Amino acid sequence: EIMMTQTPLSSRVTVGQTASISCRSSQSLVHSNGNTYLSWFQQRPGQPPRLLIYEVSNRFSGVPDRFSGSGAGTDFTLKINGVEADDVGVYYCMQGTQFPRTFGQGTKVEI
Amino acid sequence: DVRLVQSGGGLVQAGGSVTLTCEGSGFRFNENYIDWVRQAPGKGLEWVGQSRSKPHDYSTEAAASVRDRFIISRGDLGNSVLLQMKSLKIEDTAVYYCVRNYFEGASYVGTFDIWGQGTVVTVSS
Numbered sequence: 567e568i569m570m571t572q573t574p575l576s577s578r579v580t581v582g583q584t585a586s587i588s589c590r591s592s593q594s595l596v597h598s599n600g601n602t603y604l605s606w607f608q609q610r611p612g613q614p615p616r617l618l619i620y621e622v623s624n625r626f627s628g629v630p631d632r633f634s635g636s637g638a639g640t641d642f643t644l645k646i647n648g649v650e651a652d653d654v655g656v657y658y659c660m661q662g663t664q665f666p667r668t669f670g671q672g673t674k675v676e677i
Numbered sequence: 678d679v680r681l682v683q684s685g686g687g688l689v690q691a692g693g694s695v696t697l698t699c700e701g702s703g704f705r706f707n708e709n710y711i712d713w714v715r716q717a718p719g720k721g722l723e724w725v726g727q728s729r730s731k732p733h734d735y736s737t738e739a740a741a742s743v744r745d746r747f748i749i750s751r752g753d754l755g756n757s758v759l760l761q762m763k764s765l766k767i768e769d770t771a772v773y774y775c776v777r778n779y780f781e782g783a784s785y786v787g788t789f790d791i792w793g794q795g796t797v798v799t800v801s802s
Contacts (some may be wrong), residue, residue, distance in 0.1 A: 603787025607722075614774055614792035615722065621786050658722055662787025666740045667712070667724035 568592050568661050572670035579677060585646040587673045589659035594639050596663070603662035606635055609672075610655040618657075619644065634664045651677055679703035681711075681793035683774050688799045689765055697796050698752075699775030707731040708754035710778035711791065715771035725773070728758050743769075754792040765800045772797050 569592035579585045600674045604622050607615035617626045622642060632647045646653055648666035654677055659670040684755040685697040699711060710733075713725035726739035726749045737749045758775060772795040779790035 597787070601787070605788035607789075614795055617779070617788060617791070620788045621777060624786075626790065656721075660722070660788065665727075665738050669722040669724070672721045676721050 567666055568595070568664055568668050570659055570661060570668050570670040572659060572673050574673060576660075577676070578675045579646075579649045579675065581649055581651060581677060583649055585612060585649050585653070585675055587644045587657055587659075587675075589642045589644070589670050591640045591642075591661055595642075595661050596639065602638065604635075604637065604642050605660050605662065606633075607658045607660065608653075608655050611657065615658065624671075642660075647677070649675075649677070679791055681777060681791055683773070683775055683793040683796045685787075686773065686796035686798045688801060689788055690710045691765060691800055693710075693765050693800075694761070694763045695765065695798060696762070697741050697773055697775075697798070699760070699788075699793055700756060701777070701791075704777075706757075707751070709780075710785075711758045712776045712778060713749065713758075713760050714774045714776055714789070715769075716774070716795075725760070727778075728757045731755055750788070762798070765798075767800050767802060770798060770800045 571590045573588045595604050606619040609615040618629050623635045634645050656672040656674050658672050682700050689695045708730050710729050712727045727735045728749045735751045736777040746764045750759050774795050776789035777791040779788050
């Protein structure tokens with residue numbers, strides 16, 4: 567099973583600043599087909615998670631461009647440039663390369 | 678409007694059974710992979726299992742923690758996915774989400790784009 571480790575587990579930021587969340591996997595997320603299936607989700611209080619980023623750096627439809635993903639292999643980062651009050655929530659990384667699918671512990675972003 | 682709608686769940690005693698149902702609208706449900714993800718109270722997300730699409734014979738995968746107790750299947754018409762949970766334990770208490778696997782055209786991109794509203798399952802002692 568691939569373990570996903572997020573840091574920090576909590577982050578308090580000021581509106582307009584940049585928030586950065588790291589996600590590290592216990593083994594490479596490069597699939598045998600050459601793709602890397604690392605995605606990021608945002609979960610606002612009381613709501614289901616929402617897909618933000620897939621395949622490391624692709625923004626999902628409707629996601630503001632202040633959200634960006636980067637990384638390769640086992641180390642990945644989600645950045646929120648110009649944090650807005652609406653960005654409060656818990657952020658999860660997830661690997662879709664192997665079964666079982668596994669998630670990071672979540673990073674709580676507060677303003 | 679593409680969405681997943683869940684039903685079922687509730688309060689059940691330890692050792693009991695419950696079945697959750699997930700139905701889709703706005704897309705060809707039987708041509709999509711549908712997974713289940715759960716979230717224990719105040720905790721993170723945990724993958725439960727997957728039901729592949731009709732072209733893949735609705736084959737399934739399941740997490741080791743539930744493999745011998747939970748069954749994922751499709752409804753008779755292929756327009757729903759069922760999560761049959763048996764021998765329930767206290768630690769199965771969670772919000773259960775059904776989720777659609779995201780494909781770009783025919784290419785799987787290893788994630789979930791649509792989430793159901795969630796169904797609460799509470800297992801009591």
